[in-house]
Amino acid sequence: MSVESVRIPELSAVGNAQVPSFRHVYGDSPEQFVEVFGNPAAASATVIFVHGGYFRPRTDLAHARPFARALAESGVLVASVEYRRLGGQPLLLDDVTAGIDSVCAELPRWGVSEQARQNLIVSGHSAGGCLVLAWASHLPAEGPRIRLRPLAPVTDLLREVEAGLGDGAVLDYMGARPEDDRQAYLRHDPRSRAALIPARVDVHSLHGDADATVDVEFSRVFPAALTELAGANHADVIDPDSPFFPQVRNLLLG
Template identity: 35%
Template structure:
């Protein structure tokens, strides 16, 4: 079954602001405001940590969630092959900077897709950001060792970490986050097989794992599909 990748190139309403959390070109956050807003959604995009995939493909998601009442901060971060600590430093710095950039008094939910799901789970487990209400990981690369063994995206894990094993970056080997964790994963996902999320759930049974039927890798971030409703339902649960 082929994956529908149309959301990656679809145009969408631009963010209301572009906020900066550092001096590098990638130290930027797309921010959508919302009328009568709910708590903030902080989004970390995927793309197997590769430089060619940036936050632009997350704009349909950001605009759609803002239209539904959630303000959205979509994080950009450096993606340098073989330098994973550059990426994680950016995620940590961006989360630390949030209270000075946007209103987080009502708390926020950290959402990540694919490789962004790995980064969201890593951040929640190692950083425990202030005012974090919960994590929603969408088809996350939640087990780096298993992803590496399966050679996902032509060896994306080794391209990301450089070489060897980095259990300190691997959600399945990290402690369970203090904040609640919810994982949504399509049963038809061919990019990041659902076995990775099942492995995480086995290691951390306090998490919630929802196996989404008739769903591949991209539908969870595509506002034009039914599985996107699974995301909004989970956000409503965490922000009500």
């Protein structure tokens, strides 16, 4: 068993004891909600974060609470998006889109300053990185600038299926092989849609070169800026107790 596969449940255990500043509901399902960390009125920036879990139903946002809380302690507002983890596509991407849209619409009502609203960072870890990359590829060309910061993202759904990675997690998520439902992959696959991400979105990924869950090679060949963390594993990039956390925080907020 890898260190990272042990660390994620440990982060979940810590997260289960943590409480967000408040909760925002964006849909009718019990899983369609956002946890908000930080003081909206004092925030210098807004971070919208989408957790990972390799698209598996068993992994909720609890493991991301320590990360969200630690980021918020840097003086930013962090909105951590939960989504329906049953049913695969298209629910996950639809939920992430609805969650991000809802957060952006609510920011003025929460008392977030215009400066902090304009200083928008969208990030996601692992499968969450895949989802925010796919989300960005569906944005219109015109609009505010966004910093997109995927952390150890799943970037190529077709390669994942072909290689049988993640114990078939991507195939379970997509519900069919690429040759059987090409349109679904063309809607969700970051690698296929990379050129559709508008220029107003600044994409910069961060990935550990010791990642045993999502190989760093996926980020190396993805057409976007990349910062590699030498020696970092899959969990390190969202672990506030990791020695790599200052670098992650600086990439997100700097």
